[in-house]
Amino acid sequence: MSIIDDILNETDPVKIREETERNYREHVNPFALRMFKNASLDIIEGKRSGASVWDISGKRYIDCVTGAGIFNVGRHNTQIVEALKKALDRYDMGGWISIIRERALLAKKLSDITPGGLKYSLFCCGGGEAIEVAIKLARGHTDRTEIICMENGYHGVTGFALPATGRDVYKAPFAPLAPGYRHVPFNDIRAVEEAITEDTAAILLEPIQGEGGIRPADDEYLRGLRKICDENDVLLVFDEVQTGFGRTGKMFCAEHSGVVPDIMVLAKSLSGGFYPISCAVFTEEISDFLMTHPFIIINSFGGTSLGALVALAAIEFIEENDLPAHAHIMGKRFIKGLLALKEKYPDLVIDVRGMGLMLGIEFPEESIGPRMAYQLNQNGVISIYTFNNPKIIRIMPTLVITEDEVDFVVQAFDKSLKEIRAQEVRFKK
Amino acid sequence: MATSEEIMEALADFQQQCNNNKRLRRMQRDWTKVLHFKGTETGDYFTMTVEKGEITRNEKGDNGVPDIIVETDSETLCDMFWGDINPTQKYLRGEIKVKGSQEDIMRIDAITAIIWPEV
């Protein structure tokens, strides 16, 4: 009997919880466990399907976090399970030095579905890693060093991604960080114009700031950035790790404005919810740098045979089911419901915003975010605030969410806001 | 056997092909090297100087300190500069002797790939 049989056959929720918490405390992250318990977010995931996840005790939740965009195709998508199982009958990861056919097929598909002249793909297994690739390509291609990035941006926590992440708490303990990054306010074209120098290699941004509080960039801003980049031979890099693969109502967020970046970074939903894979997609001109430095950016796990096949299956599912269109429609339904709540609780809901199923609801003060997360949890919805701004609760469910499930979430927000209002009244007394 | 005049002629043509290729020049802008070529059976040496991707000088003799040394028979040297053979393949099959870093050797192959993609 393999250890796997032991694991899969253990069904006693009490035993599982006790053992998990003990091991977590002793071997993983005891303080995080504590904080989750405080927030009642100490869910141990059992069954997962579509828009929902069940705690092992049987309590069901609509998952509105989905790892900030990993599960666009739904939790435990059975079509992709089948695809990966079939792949496992034949493949393993494949040798890193070998030319992997499946990787090439995925790269070709990405070339087809990404806008404009985005054509080559370099694969990694994490979003931050792919951001590092983009930054390296920008420096290598332009022979310049400076990266202009956004305040409150979030791009990852490894060495070249971390300085671009616009929040000090992630960075301070690990100084000194890689130099050559300049932060400017988001959505402010003047700030970028003033920040450009002869040494600027690239401008890096998320077309909708995720952890920064679900802030979409204006179309005009993006067009302005494209112009600045063209005029100054600077590369425009879009971090579409959260916004990609239908999340915003189109396959890629860039399609809304029509602005095509020079490098686009993808991760999360490229995994189909099952297999770590990420990539930087870039133009033919930039690929010349790889031509002269073919083995300068390498990794063992990026774009494996299995990963590529899962990604292809995920993209197929998204296209077959026209998930971008569905996300657009469900997004509108959400906005309608949330705007009604804004009218009902004008003291508590300052703003409702977003695109497709990347939505945020803003509160007047920071403590409400965490308190709402707790309430939502009691009402069957998993949701958390955006890391760089606790005033905003993010709503990013799977793109296969149904109308009934949308309504359920809106109702959960209603109940939660009611409770928060009651708390506020009690505080004032 | 290829005479040293024939090899210089081939080198001149190679220089022109490389220097006139805008894409290659841009790709090679980080490459400044001295290359020595030696005809095994003639003992003739040739020196190519590359500065930021531009071949600035081809001359007879082994001048300066080389980053890369290529040694093979004179005919093959000639073929190389005319683009009739894939030098990296020959190197790996032991038919051309090359001393230099593997990055530089791969870079020479990249040059071949741009100028003569079918080789």
Place this chain on the structure above:
Amino acid sequence: MAHKGTKEDLEAIKRQALEDFARYVNPQKTRVLKNAGLDIIEGRREGAKVWDITGKMYIDCITSAGSFNVGRRNPEIVGALKAALDEYDLGGFIVCSKQKADLAKKLADITPGDLQYVMYGTGGGEANDFAIKLARGFTMKTEIISTIKAYHGHTGFALAAIGRDEYKKPFYPMVPGFKHVPYNDLKAMEDAITEDTAGIIIEPVQGEGGIYPATDDYLKGLRAICDKHEIALIFDEIQTGFGRTGKMFCCEHTGVVPDIMTVAKSLGGNLYPISATIYREELNDFVVTHPFTHLSTFGGSDLGCIVGMAAIDYLVKNRVPEHAAKMGERFQKGFDELQKTYPALLLETRRKGLMMGLQYTNDSIGPRMSYQLAQHGVMAIYTGNDPSVMRLMPVLEIQPDDVDFVVEALDKSMAEIMKQGGIEKY
């Protein structure tokens, strides 16, 4: 299960694959591998072997530098992942998961000494990045000392720790605060220490540097230095881990326990990306005060942890590290013969378990041998930071007759190189 089709079909698939790779991924890589006779499109793969889709068989001595310790397409681990797929997906990365907890406990059990806590990632570079961050965060100092010709990965902190400029030059500026000293040189390390040294990072066997095992004295000396100066000792066991050197972890040979250990590659059972930074309880104080300052979306996924546990279980149950040690000795006998036959070509061999390096007389021989070996059914390449060394790292359960096959292929290849000449020292 092989790809189906006639010979023409398969050759057409292969051609198309090479074309697509060149057009959409990396054209020069395609060319370089083609030149080297290594333009293999992997088809069937099993145990120690892989077949090109057109049918040619190779013994894989590359194995992604140690990622396939459990063998190519290990049926038990494939079975485990398939079974897990019925229940699990990646899992919610924010919340605590049973799988993360289970694997962490397992890693704590099998790692030496009091290494106890685990931070997950997906790639090796990422694991090293966290190790370096942890060293800085915990000690509240900044300097990291690494070694010349070291290889630690390509993410920013790991890249700065790499001991070879070629990987870094186009991407300056690097993360500051890194020094590099010669490997296996205790005095050099002592001289490099300052009041601001936060961590020392080394591979217990330099992999890409040319397969150089650290001496016992060096490792013991490093431990003493770190204890004395409150420096975090980081062992990068990404290539050496999980049985590769004849024990589960390389540091078990000397009994020196680091403060932080990084693993990846074979933790994924040849199927799935997962990496881990394992550290002593004392250092967890930093994670307690900064619980969410390091995140990895895909790290420690439900599926990854399950695969990790299956891989570890397999290695332990089947006493795979011991088998690796035995096969390593068989290889050594073969190498000793080859050294006698080709003294002008093969200067020495360095080995720990099945992490093996053949030292040739000059840089050109590695690539040339790769080409010859490919003709004779063996996939092998030179070490990234030293092309005069050919690395051989087959799957750990390689069988005696396959060991002999590789040695014979080396023999034939070396004979061919001797005929070609060009073997003198540079």
